[in-house]
Amino acid sequence: MHGLEFDVAHTLAGSLVLASLMLIYQDRLYALLNVYALHAFVLALSVAWQAFIQHAPHLYVTATIALIFKAIIIPVALHRIIVRLGIHREIENVVGVGLTMIAGIGLVALSMVVMLRVTPGADPLAREDLAFALSVVLLGLLIMVTRRNAVSQVVGFMSLENGLVLAATGAKGMPLVVEISVAFSVLIAFIIIGIFLFRIRERFDSVDVGVLDQFRGERR
Amino acid sequence: MSFDALSALLLIPAVAAAILALLPDYRVTAALNVLAALLTLLTATSLFVVQPVSGQYLLVDDLNKVFIVLTTFVGFTTSVFSASYIGHEIEIGRLTPAFVRFYHAMYQTLMFAMNLALVANNIGLMWVAVEVATLTTVLMVGIYRTHEALEAAWKYFILGSVGIALALFGTILVYMAARPVIGEGTDAMVWTILVARAAQFDPALLDVAFVFLLLGYGTKVGLAPLHAWLPDAHAEGPTPISAVLSGLLLNVALYALLRFKMIMAACAGAIAPGPLMVVMGLISVIFAALMLYRRRDIKRMFAYSSIEHMGIIVFAFGMGGALANFAGLLHMTMHSLTKSAIFFAVGHIAQVKGTQKIADIGGLTVTNPVLGWGLVLGVVAIVGLPPLGIFMSEFLIVSSTFARQPLLTAILVLGILIALGGLFMRLNVVVFGEPKGVTKPAEASYVPMFTHLALVLVAGIYLPPALVAGFSNVAKLLG
Numbered sequence: 001m002h003g004l005e006f007d008v009a010h011t012l013a014g015s016l017v018l019a020s021l022m023l024i025y026q027d028r029l030y031a032l033l034n035v036y037a038l039h040a041f042v043l044a045l046s047v048a049w050q051a052f053i054q055h056a057p058h059l060y061v062t063a064t065i066a067l068i069f070k071a072i073i074i075p076v077a078l079h080r081i082i083v084r085l086g087i088h089r090e091i092e093n094v095v096g097v098g099l100t101m102i103a104g105i106g107l108v109a110l111s112m113v114v115m116l117r118v119t120p121g122a123d124p125l126a127r128e129d130l131a132f133a134l135s136v137v138l139l140g141l142l143i144m145v146t147r148r149n150a151v152s153q154v155v156g157f158m159s160l161e162n163g164l165v166l167a168a169t170g171a172k173g174m175p176l177v178v179e180i181s182v183a184f185s186v187l188i189a190f191i192i193i194g195i196f197l198f199r200i201r202e203r204f205d206s207v208d209v210g211v212l213d214q215f216r217g218e219r220r
Numbered sequence: 221m222s223f224d225a226l227s228a229l230l231l232i233p234a235v236a237a238a239i240l241a242l243l244p245d246y247r248v249t250a251a252l253n254v255l256a257a258l259l260t261l262l263t264a265t266s267l268f269v270v271q272p273v274s275g276q277y278l279l280v281d282d283l284n285k286v287f288i289v290l291t292t293f294v295g296f297t298t299s300v301f302s303a304s305y306i307g308h309e310i311e312i313g314r315l316t317p318a319f320v321r322f323y324h325a326m327y328q329t330l331m332f333a334m335n336l337a338l339v340a341n342n343i344g345l346m347w348v349a350v351e352v353a354t355l356t357t358v359l360m361v362g363i364y365r366t367h368e369a370l371e372a373a374w375k376y377f378i379l380g381s382v383g384i385a386l387a388l389f390g391t392i393l394v395y396m397a398a399r400p401v402i403g404e405g406t407d408a409m410v411w412t413i414l415v416a417r418a419a420q421f422d423p424a425l426l427d428v429a430f431v432f433l434l435l436g437y438g439t440k441v442g443l444a445p446l447h448a449w450l451p452d453a454h455a456e457g458p459t460p461i462s463a464v465l466s467g468l469l470l471n472v473a474l475y476a477l478l479r480f481k482m483i484m485a486a487c488a489g490a491i492a493p494g495p496l497m498v499v500m501g502l503i504s505v506i507f508a509a510l511m512l513y514r515r516r517d518i519k520r521m522f523a524y525s526s527i528e529h530m531g532i533i534v535f536a537f538g539m540g541g542a543l544a545n546f547a548g549l550l551h552m553t554m555h556s557l558t559k560s561a562i563f564f565a566v567g568h569i570a571q572v573k574g575t576q577k578i579a580d581i582g583g584l585t586v587t588n589p590v591l592g593w594g595l596v597l598g599v600v601a602i603v604g605l606p607p608l609g610i611f612m613s614e615f616l617i618v619s620s621t622f623a624r625q626p627l628l629t630a631i632l633v634l635g636i637l638i639a640l641g642g643l644f645m646r647l648n649v650v651v652f653g654e655p656k657g658v659t660k661p662a663e664a665s666y667v668p669m670f671t672h673l674a675l676v677l678v679a680g681i682y683l684p685p686a687l688v689a690g691f692s693n694v695a696k697l698l699g
Contacts, residue, residue, distance in 0.1 A: 118425050119425055164385060171392050175405060
């Protein structure tokens with residue numbers, strides 16, 4: 001079990017965590033989208049490898065969806081939206097990059113401690129996979145709370161979804177229903193977000209979520 | 221699968237949604253919306269007569285019957301209210317016919333998703349259904365396309381998605397815990413099988429899973445500190461949606477939580493889920509009660525009141541035991557009926573006055589006596605004064621938990637009293653005092669509001685033995 005199969009799966013899942021950490025310190029939207037494409041690409045590789053070692057051909061479908069939809073279509077579409085909205089300026093981080101990185105590393109450590117401790121009985125591959133997946137999920141959350149720009153919040157959310165796909169594929173023999181639903185939810189999420197982005201642009205002339213706060217129902 | 225009430229429960233709203241999406245005239249679609257909701261309600265009541273066979277994906281048992289009937293009943297009365305509400309919105313041009321068509325289709329889609337979440341026997345399917353329900357309500361909250369509505373929808377969408385993502389992670393962990401015992405494949409996600417064999421699951425893994433599920437579905441229940449989406453979504457969406465959100469969708473998320481709590485309870489080594497729920501419930505009650513004092517928007521105020529009541533319900537279920545569970549179920553039912561009745565009143569009030577700002581509304585008992593006194597009755601019910609139903613359920617919660625945890629129960633009572641003060645302070649301004657703003661008579665449908673209030677009043681005085689027997693049975697199931 002601890003042969004090449006395990007090493008490759010481990011490397012790929014670990015790379016996904018690295019890609020998540022890279023997302024944290026990107027302060028330009030273009031770069032952020034490029035790193036997200038890389039993130040989705042690593043996910044596709046990881047899922048494909050899981051399909052290979054688990055002899056589960058249906059996972060190749062998930063891998064293909066990740067590759068085509070998440071790594072190509074979404075980044076390209078978001079690029080075009082950014083161009084159309086004319087926002088190439090820097091992302092404003094609420095917290096500094098250094099501090100966010102430290103928080104991110106802390107979250108990775110936390111998820112390792114939590115997941116490895118509670119799953120001594122599970123097979124090592126699934127254990128490592130879950131620990132990495134939880135890191136990716138938590139890092140996605142971190143990106144969402146530290147960004148104020150609507151587009152980068154969406155990127156944070158999509159990286160979080162990637163972590164969920166990693167967890168679902170790592171759980172051996174999990175029914176296909178769930179995987180499709182995960183992919184499907186990303187699709188729906190994207191459509192809705194797209195609509196919202198355009199509407200937000202129409203109404204506010206900015207995609208900075210901070211601006212939205214001024215319209216809170218309770219301000220006088 | 222043969223055709224029975226169970227599939228009808230899902231098919232009627234689904235077909236209705238498709239038809240409503242195609243028909244242009246809003247009067248016809250509003251009537252059809254009511255008809256579809258009525259048919260769904262009738263189908264739901266038939267579950268008590270003939271119980272359909274449960275399968276791998278769908279399930280009907282005593283627990284979800286209560287939820288299904290409550291959901292379809294409030295869904296039906298809200299559709300009646302919605303018909304008159306939407307008519308007014310079209311008249312003043314706040315909604316165009318195209319948006320109304322979309323609104324009605326979404327309304328039925330939401331009913332479909334909630335019914336699916338309630339009858340799902342597969343935890344993956346249940347997750348998908350809750351997600352669909354979230355997405356449809358996001359779209360409806362943003363339907364007015366104003367600054368505030370878009371902000372509310374965006375916030376709801378982001379927080380709802382995070383919650384739903386955490387819930388999925390928890391669901392995957394439950395599968396991981398079940399796999400070594402049950403084996404790979406669909407069986408390891410079927411709720412009935414999970415509960416039956418939970419005793420052999422790895423407790424540590426279940427613990428972590430429950431934390432994620434509590435945070436995930438807890439976001440949808442609106443528990444503090446994960447409640448931030450709730451007041452905005454209630455305030456900025458159309459009022460029928462506020463009524464459905466408060467009265468039903470929060471319950472559906474709670475139902476999902478209860479299902480997982482039962483799995484936890486069946487596994488001896490796992491942490492007791494109760495204390496976690498009690499703590500989150502109490503935080504929500506105290507927090508929401510304090511927030512009631514600074515509200516300027518009438519719909520936001522009642523949204524905070526919903527957080528408070530969900531806190532009370534979660535507290536009751538967290539304490540557990542047959543009596544506290546019974547009280548929790550009763551409180552949930554009473555809260556759904558009362559809160560939607562209040563939103564029916566508030567919806568018409570906001571339409572008459574043309575504003576939701578508390579400062580601009582005044583003297584309702586003089587200008588619109590029926591609406592004004594209806595609101596008074598609703599608020600008297602919601603703060604828990606006798607002889608209405610919520611007094612009864614709150615009294616049961618307090619009396620059944622006081623002997624076990626006097627300190628915690630005292631905190632709960634404190635929260636309820638603080639909320640009472642806050643709500644009455646605002647109510648006083650709104651319904652009594654100098655008449656303010658527009659003083660035209662309301663074109664309202666009073667039937668849904670007073671039906672709900674009458675039911676709450678009757679329940680406060682007399683509970684039919686059949687209902688008591690049914691609720692006690694469910695309370696025992698919940699453990």
